Amino acid sequence: MSTRAQQYAAHVVRREQLSDHFVRIVLAGLDGFASTGIPDEWVGLVVPGQFQSRYYTVRSWKGAELTLDVVVHEQGLVTEWAQRDVVGETVTVTEPKGSFALPAGAGWLLLVGDLTALPAMARIAESSTLPTRLWVESPDVVEGYLPADADVRWSTPPRDGASAIAEVVESIDWPAGEGYFWMAGESSQMRAIRKHLMRVRRLPSSAYDVMGYWRGGAVRQPRAVDPGPIWRAGKAAGLGDEEIWAKYDDAQSQAQERR
Numbered sequence: 713m714s715t716r717a718q719q720y721a722a723h724v725v726r727r728e729q730l731s732d733h734f735v736r737i738v739l740a741g742l743d744g745f746a747s748t749g750i751p752d753e754w755v756g757l758v759v760p761g762q763f764q765s766r767y768y769t770v771r772s773w774k775g776a777e778l779t780l781d782v783v784v785h786e787q788g789l790v791t792e793w794a795q796r797d798v799v800g801e802t803v804t805v806t807e808p809k810g811s812f813a814l815p816a817g818a819g820w821l822l823l824v825g826d827l828t829a830l831p832a833m834a835r836i837a838e839s840s841t842l843p844t845r846l847w848v849e850s851p852d853v854v855e856g857y858l859p860a861d862a863d864v865r866w867s868t869p870p871r872d873g874a875s876a877i878a879e880v881v882e883s884i885d886w887p888a889g890e891g892y893f894w895m896a897g898e899s900s901q902m903r904a905i906r907k908h909l910m911r912v913r914r915l916p917s918s919a920y921d922v923m924g925y926w927r928g929g930a931v932r933q934p935r936a937v938d939p940g941p942i943w944r945a946g947k948a949a950g951l952g953d954e955e956i957w958a959k960y961d962d963a964q965s966q967a968q969e970r971r
């Protein structure tokens with residue numbers, strides 16, 4: 713049985729610069745795609761000529777168009793792709809998954825995150841009627857992105873690559889009663905925040921969801937098998953993406969056996 717997630721071919725129909733570091737990519741195609749309805753749902757995105765995916769929040773799925781809002785940072789596979797005029801290009805998207813799980817008794821929401829978390833924060837805020845407060849640490853204030861009545865505080869990261877988001881969380885004036893805390897950002901910061909919620913706030917794990925969205929300074933492991941030649945040979949031979957994936961998997965298994 714294949715363990716690979718369901719995949720959908722899509723093409724870029726629009727690209728829009730939302731702010732200096734934020735680009736909207738609108739996709740169509742996606743035959744058979746269905747939203748989970750979970751407001752922080754995400755998909756894996758594979759851009760042309762690549763095998764590795766990166767995760768992006770489903771900002772919206774409307775009229776058979778899937779909108780992803782992509783942060784452009786210093787370097788990166790999708791970062792570099794999204795800076796080009798990519799309209800008309802074909803990408804692969806994996807089936808959506810979500811994590812946001814509001815407890816039945818929750819009376820309020822606190823949402824905290826950096827620019828990569830903004831699409832999920834916006835969608836959560838739009839989908840909830842609970843009193844909601846938001847804190848966004850971002851190099852750009854993205855005007856009009858959040859609901860007009862959103863109770864939001866924007867802050868700028870202190871310097872390149874650093875974040876003061878843990879201090880922001882520690883200084884929150886916590887509302888009374890039961891609620892739900894949702895947060896996403898750089899992974900090591902998120903680990904520190906989970907500790908704070910468990911040890912200082914003494915929250916049960918059902919009262920919060922804190923996700924590492926990206927890893928600062930992470931050097932990605934060198935790949936055992938270079939996917940580029942397999943991709944090009946597969947395309948030249950007229951193979952479909954699934955067949956090329958299978959060839960890549962075989963090559964990786966053989967490389968592992970040799971180690």
Ligand SMILES: Cc1cc2nc3c(=O)[nH]c(=O)nc-3n(C[C@H](O)[C@H](O)[C@H](O)COP(=O)(O)OP(=O)(O)OC[C@H]3O[C@@H](n4cnc5c(N)ncnc54)[C@H](O)[C@@H]3O)c2cc1C
Pocket residue numbers: 754766767768769770781782783784785786787788789790791792827828829831832924925926927928929930931
């Ligand atoms: C569930 C989930 C949902 C997500 N939703 C979104 C979303 O809606 N929009 C979005 O833009 N991102 C989102 N992300 C984060 C995104 O997947 C990562 O930022 C991803 O690494 C970007 O890919 P890349 O190819 O541009 O850079 P990569 O090739 O992955 O990384 C290149 C280098 O850039 C650094 N880097 C990666 N991300 C950042 C960053 N955000 N800021 C600074 N440096 C960085 C890495 O440490 C690495 O050194 C989400 C992640 C998860 C897990």
